Amino acid sequence: FAEEAGELAFHALPFLTNDDVADVLQIARTRIIALLRRKGVISDDDESGASVVTALTAQNTRGVTAIHDVPPQFIAAQIDAVFSDLDVRAVKIGMIGSSEIAKSIGQALALTNAPVVWDPVIHPSRGDVPFIDSLFSHAVAALMPHVTVLTPNVQELAFLTGASIA
Numbered sequence: 001f002a003e004e005a006g007e008l009a010f011h012a013l014p015f016l017t018n019d020d021v022a023d024v025l026q027i028a029r030t031r032i033i034a035l036l037r038r039k040g041v042i043s044d045d046d047e048s049g050a051s052v053v054t055a056l057t058a059q060n061t062r063g064v065t066a067i068h069d070v071p072p073q074f075i076a077a078q079i080d081a082v083f084s085d086l087d088v089r090a091v092k093i094g095m096i097g098s099s100e101i102a103k104s105i106g107q108a109l110a111l112t113n114a115p116v117v118w119d120p121v122i123h124p125s126r127g128d129v130p131f132i133d134s135l136f137s138h139a140v141a142a143l144m145p146h147v148t149v150l151t152p153n154v155q156e157l158a159f160l161t162g163a164s165i166a
Helices: 002-011 018-023 030-038 072-085 099-109 136-146 154-161
Strands: 024-028 050-053 055-060 063-069 090-093 116-118
Touching: 050 072, 072 099, 099 136, 116 136
Parallel strands: 024 050, 024 090, 090 116
Antiparallel strands: 055 063
8 A cells, every 4th residue: 555655645746747756855764765766756867866764664575573763863864964955846754653753854844845745654554563653643743734735544544533434
């Protein structure tokens, strides 16, 4: 599903052309960044594409077995480095890992007017390791003021709204 969500998120940004894909900042775990390169959203030979790594995952074909979050201060430094070098025209957020990381991302997003797509990866489709902490409502509060398009799956939508969705 993550592959479909990534594609959906970029289809939700119709103002971007093929020439603009290098101007998209991807904030996610490493696996999603590799997927975007494979799908041609971020070109392998284009050095102006940008990514910010939020977490490292240990995973196999059956699922995620462990997560190591990148410290929020380092995530902020990555974002600052990109914003100081590139004219970021869109931002795509994937897995954030913790509310502290979300706060760091939210503070950095206050520095741009670029539209933001958030695929709120809350739990892996395979494996038992959640991608959020117990303070997820703080993550939502930090990010939502900057989000242009939200792309949750059905389970994520139910979690975010607290409603039963059939």
